[in-house]
Amino acid sequence: MSKKQKEALVFVVNVGKTSKEKAENETESFLDKSKNIIKQVMERKIFMRPEDIVGVICMGSNKTKNKPGMENIQVLKDDLLVPTWNLVEEVLALEGTEKTSNWVEGLHVALQYMKENCMGRQHIAKIMILNDFQEEEDIMEQFSAGTIKAEVLDSVSSELIIIGKNPLDEAHRKELNLSEKLALHVCNMVDGVYEEIDKYFWETRFYKNPPVNPSAWKCELRIADVKIYTSTYVKVTEPPPFPSWKITTGENSVGYPPDGGNDVKKTRELVDRYRDITDPEEAIKGYKYGGKFIPFSEEDVEVTKFQGTTKSLIVRGFVKQEDVSIEYWFGKGCHVIVASLGSERQFYSLLTAMRDLGLVAIVRKVYCANSIPKMGVLFPRMQPGEPACLVHVSIPFAEERRVLKSKPVKTLAKNLSEEQKQDIEDYIDAFTLPPNEDGEVELFNPGSFCDPCKQYKWDNLSHRALNRVPLPPMDKALLNLISSPESLIQKCKPVVERLKTWVEPKVEKPKEKFEIGHKIEEIDQETQQTEENLIRAAEEAEHEMKRKEDLFKEISEATTAMDEDLLNEM
Template structure:
């Protein structure tokens, strides 16, 4: 449900004074254009229903509804009230040109006010009406209509914002010319006309309770993209206390993770043609027989057997519930730990609107919880036949309101019990004296934490306040995404822009924190010295000892050559003929069989190694033997390449993926991918029937992965796995 929309009239000065600026700085017109662009971007990306009108004054031409004779001249209604779009955005960026003609900003405000009133009549604008003036106030003006503007704004309930010079400049900070120093050392003197305009605007703002901002204040505040505002929809319920007491409540989502806008697939030759997705179901047989969705059923695994459940079974199996919000009891706040909070949002519960009795009862409950330092445990069912949730209600009291915060908390099955070894927290701990921190190390770390405390930062001479407040901190990922979307929409053929400095600042600690902690970081380096660990020399191997050296009296050139296979040279000294690939040293046995000169053992050795791989996987205690299986598959792939038989490995690896999917062990296929295993393509071996693209598609195939606990992996049975092998 859309939030109450707002009607906004933007009044922009394009006169000569807006094009004057000190060397090396942006002109007021450029800054105003940037600010208006940011306002429009916010509205467009938020899919806002707010309507915006653009009025320019100081234009060579005149185009407005009030122009008559010599009145309201050089004022142009560039865009009537309507939804903002990219056409308006392009107009602001490319078509607004500076002028050498000065116009009356009071007349321009009258034109904007008249346009707002006429074009909002009979329409619902629950967000109100707003007039935003962008001007350095350097042009001439007449104050004979000032009272009419004040009365008209009050009567039409129009809010006034002025963005331009800093109206709160301290006179003592200005130089002899009446100019306040700029950040880069340059300054622009204020003319007498500009000072008169500022005095007029100050009076006007005081009469209509408006607000003013300088460009230096407005631009950073407008640099962030905002999401669409929606009208909050409450979840209405009764808090049930016992059998006879109920409090009518309304719950509103207070905090929820903001998702990035989703990308849609479209046909490249026609970006307006969206691509649809179709799904079909096939049997896991040689013909991949297609079946209708109606002929399929869901099932749960019971050992190696799938137990089917019909839709009626699933419906009857579910817990029958009714909507409720029932109090189960109270507990001390310390008993509910922060890491117990679950769910994807936090809700605020207040009394239902216009229910005074509920408000009094809820206020009593909130204050009682606060005074006793307790929280309430509740059972929540959002709607009939939905899952029951367990939650905690915490009191929240502010000067202007009271409410209860709701967080979901876990059931016993949701909690993971992990046991970790203790750390030597105290100096001289008997647990591990060698690594126990000293007093200087503990003190240095304490000082670093204190210096980087975000809850006690100050801005200049202002009082200490919290840094990175949630309501003032935007997600840099979303901001960067919106920045790129806006750029590509306006410049589809250009590369993506550089990261905005304002967004980049979010990825860094506050400058004040960096300054405060610098000495403590240096102290930390001093008390926690880092030493370079010298790598131990490798032990001399048997191969290096005998290589290129004579054996007895036989010269090196006459000694027997040792094979460089994966088995290793010293293994060749063993004269026992290997006839079977075992599970103890499968890779060594496999290579030994392949080296036999008396007969071709390639096909038989590969079959035996494939069987051993499955035996290792299914007999593994948890994931303990999985690395050995990966090494076996690497050996199988290497041998297939050497013997120009890629089909042997490709067939096994393809079947391996299917069986891992069937037995819900796709974690093993992911492990194989991470180990560098992949199908052999025809670029590696011409005998392969797989192209490089086909291999990439096979490895990137999006299949459903279901990770099981180590105990479940141990119980899997290998009797019927890969029977075809």
């Protein structure tokens, strides 16, 4: 993967008179929605793109602070800065005013601001305008789309993103006012993007890894003596782990310097079995097996390194696709392999033959020289609207395979009646996700929504950075990602009621209630009975001991008599 490109983003937000108004059946004004969007974008930059820089410009402000001198337009910071939580708090503290301005002048100020502060920096310049486009027509008539286009194209290469109140699609073109028509025209002329504010809010609601330019793994695909030059790209892989929790010790940390005045210092010492400190230079690394230490020097490590392989992708054979069971697929993800320039004819001929014959290729892959070889399987994929490619999935060696023997499960299907079988089918049909217009399942589509647990952690970090109150519960939007749709729940209720009739409810006898006096009397009876048993056991033990003593006395007397008889005979 190539390095992420840095961004310079300037927000142009309307805080004027019209931005305070709330539409019917809505609890937030346009300004509130705009502040939430700016907050969400800055949060993601703080967490995931800390090298990006941002700026904020307010239209319709009570203050006038900008180089071109446009009235009622305020630049919050003189320079583009790395987003901080203090800047987020300033944005959230913005309040609506009674002043007015227009987005064309705001765009002019943003372009000049971007040119002054972004010139010479290796950043992608972006301008985001958040406006409800309620300007008066006599004011907007003095501007032309051609003039605005020329100013945008002549400035620093800036991408234009406009966030508006209403949709500007074909179905709503007749309802647009002059300001909205001008904004849409400018967007089309400069290849900008227009988004409805409610829709864009949900697009920025979830944390997503920023896109990067893919870097190809180029290697020739060898089939006997045939070489096909290919490029491999990562298609699916494991997501990066959540960043580890770290304790900061900088001068800007809370509680720095420590109360004692002395910093905590960590030292590393090597000790032997007698707790004597040993010089690290005299120590040899090793392993412990079976209670015995086995030294392993650096020379031993060099000798045991795997060597002798070269970068390669070699086909070992072809098998039927159904012979490669899904249980053998493993690895961190999959890759797509496409043809490099000059090998298209050979590559597509191979794909067509594999598809027509229903075959897949078993390959041996060595990523780089002296790396461990791995086995994989190549599936041909030729779909309309997609580039023809081979999909590479790893498969295990024999030693890596684990066979799990499952216990036999007694099925109840044979004991079900026809009516009960029909209820099961109805339950499955009721909980089946409905298809969309294209015939594909839209809800819970793999890769279409983010990990709710990881999103919740990001939300908690953001909340703790801005507040000192207890953490809130998980947001409803995150819960909806892992909850069954309400429509399916309502649809399956009649079927669930029928399934409940299968189970015969167990009649539980009510527990007897005892009065306090009755409980005490019962406990006394049990205690008395226990004492009697102990006394009886003690008497029996005493009787047994007495019997053993008498028996021992008899044996002793008999032995003494025998000894005396023997002495007399001698």
